[in-house]
Amino acid sequence: MAFNQQLRAQTHLVEIAKIDKIQMIVSTQVYKNNETKFNFDExxxxxxxxxxxxxLGKRIYQRELLVK
Incomplete structure (x- = not known):
């Protein structure tokens, strides 16, 4: 039981790290090129x-641009 909880927590952290990375890349591209649509691996x-x-997969996340 504890192993499953630990595995779920680790999976969640990996997913959040992907979202953070996408947020940084997209914010930079919007600032540089005014792009509004992107496709990444997943x-x-x-x-x-x-x-x-x-x-991302079966979930939809909302974030703010990091640059104004």
């Missing part, structure tokens, strides 16, 4: 009104 990303929408 994710489809759209930027609307300074909000980043990340479709």
């Amino acid at each position: 994710a489809k990303v759209t930027v609307i009104n300074k909000q980043i929408k990340i479709d």
Whole structure:
């Protein structure tokens, strides 16, 4: 039981790290090139009104752009 909880927690941390990395890359690209749509290995990303929408697997995450 404890092993399963630890594995789930580790998987969650890996997923959050992916989201953080995508947020940094997208924020930089929007600032440099005004791009609004991106495709990464596992994710489809759209930027609307300074909000980043990340479709990753079965989940959708929302983040803010890191640069203004």
